[in-house]
Amino acid sequence: MSLKPQSQLLSIDVNVVFQEMKQKKSQKKLTPAFFIFVVLGWGGYWFSPYLLDSTKPVLKIKGLVDQEIYSGKIDVDIMATDPTHRSTGLSSVTAQFDQDVPIKLKKRKRFSRFYTNRPPAPFVIDTTNLDEGFHSITVIATDKSRNRNHNQIQYTFFVDNQQLRIETLPNPIRVTQGQTSAVFIKTSEPVTKVKAKVFDKDYVCYPVKFDSSQGHFNRLLIGVSVQESVGIHPIIVSMTDQMERVTEKTFFARIGRTEFAHGGYVKLSPEKQTIMMDKSKTREDNEKRWKAYKQANKTAVQLWEGHFIRPTSGALTSPFGKYREYNTGVKRHHLGIDIANQVGTAIYAGNSGVITLVDNLHVYGKTVVINHGQGVSTSYNHLSKIKVAIGRPVKKGQEIGLMGATGQVTGPHLHWGMVVNGTAVDAEQWIDQDFSYDDDETLGQ
Template sequence: MFAQEIKLYFEKNTIKNAQTALLRLQAIDIKEPKLTLLDKEPFNLNFKKNSFKKNEYYALIPISYYKKPKKYKVIISYFKSNKKYFKSIKLNVIDGKYKSETINVSKSIFKPSKKRVQRTKREYKEAMDIYRSVSDKILWKENFIYPINSKITSAFGTKRVYNNELKSYHSGTDFRAQIGTPIFASNSGIVKIAQNRFYAGNSIVIDHGHGVYSCYYHLSKMNFKVGDFVKKGQKIGLSGATGRITGPHLHYAFRINGIQVDPLQAIKVLNTLNN
């Protein structure tokens, strides 16, 4: 059963793969609101208090790029007056129909050495350990902004064909940025990564709380270190051409609850929380 006084809002219950769905729950005096997206491996989430709205909870449901297009059942539960309530709703995931692009790089860059493989595996594990960490504290108080006002040169989700071989998809949004262009924090948070990595080059990753992370890659200069608190709009560094890259630009990415998602769509969703 589901308590009658509870109001449930599922914004855009039809969503593309690699996008983020928002589920809002308006309720008074409830405990442990949770949801489960049913699949071969169920995806469990705890609702968070929406600091922008009184008596409201929300959950961000990130959909993997590789999630099979179909209708998924989402189970919501919570306790009220020592009684547990349930409700199920549908989330329709459709194919994003992302484009493809071919990238030619030198064989010395493309062919991995044993040392390179060890490095990239270590860097990936270190990053994923961070992305899977979800803080109960929200660190932003205002809407998210773009890190740079520039032309988008490569959209999120594009299939990446390196030297005529499909290797991956574009995991972020690329903005045109000559070396030395100021890059700004999309919102307030704590720096969790500030280091040079093989693929991403000089990288800054900001934890905004509630499982939301923004990422800024290929920088020529980083102005902050791990543990620093960054305010929305602060200059976190300068754009560059570090890492595995064919030319200078800013690669801007988002992780929500550990899953890579379209950063620009995620910003739109997050900015509706105070509406």
């Protein structure tokens, strides 16, 4: 084993020491730079959102719906957050009612992760302190960035705290047995639904398009039975406003007596007597007719125009309501108008509408029913020929068939009937009186 000279060993040691000293000196130079780098990096990390953030806050309102109607108190919860991962947080959230001075909303006491993102505390809008009508609320959320990013939403709402006021025209309401009464129900504000109960039967009321400065109107057509008791009867009107509040008010109608004609003995042939006394066939006929009449109750549009016309020429042989006796022993009111003439005489539509029944019935013979809308129908019975089809529209004065002697009759004639909301009434009244509402003069009738 050979040994290196001592001088060579000494040289190696000096070099090692020199290298170590050089590294330590270099480390001493890097320490301040590294520290500055860390500080700048850390500061940039935290302050860059403040300098560079351009994202708007997220803003939502709970408890309030745009263009909705409100009354009483409204619980409002505004959800406002700064959505970025490293957000600057919210600087302020303000609410402005109408054109008033904006109000800075208080923040919640309890919050989620970040103090800076505390949303506003819920608050209450007491609409009783506001005027009736439209109002607006504008909410603005602003963050803490140098750009002061902000988001804004505006809701418009309607305040309705007034009690619905209802009255009727005419007042008082007077109508006689077998007649029709048009009752206009006036309200202080628009309503979404109007119903009435008259003679323990439900009626639908239909909106009337008059000048709203006069009020808001719905029309109730009341058909009075020939057998309705004379005296005072309640009319219970139920209305639902746009707040879904139901207001009910009772009015009263005076039902007067109608002196219907009495007398007349109707002598049917044995064949016609058999037709009349067949209860199952009569019931089947009536079911078909009432099914057709109900179509008018489902038609909210007024299809007729102005006065009705007499549907054919000839002699009026039996007026509406006449109390007659048959040789079968049956005694009852005549619920139509009989107009006699020759077989083949033209029959015309009393007014415009839609055909809801075309059939050859056991008692009424060849029959046509026209739906005139809003609960009003007319029937044309005992025809020899029908010239219209079910479901087809017809115009006032349009020929719909020919006079005949089909069904239970003693000779050729037209039995013209009218039904208003399920009650047979005198069609002659509709010839004399205009029950349409084309102009404001109807209100005075």
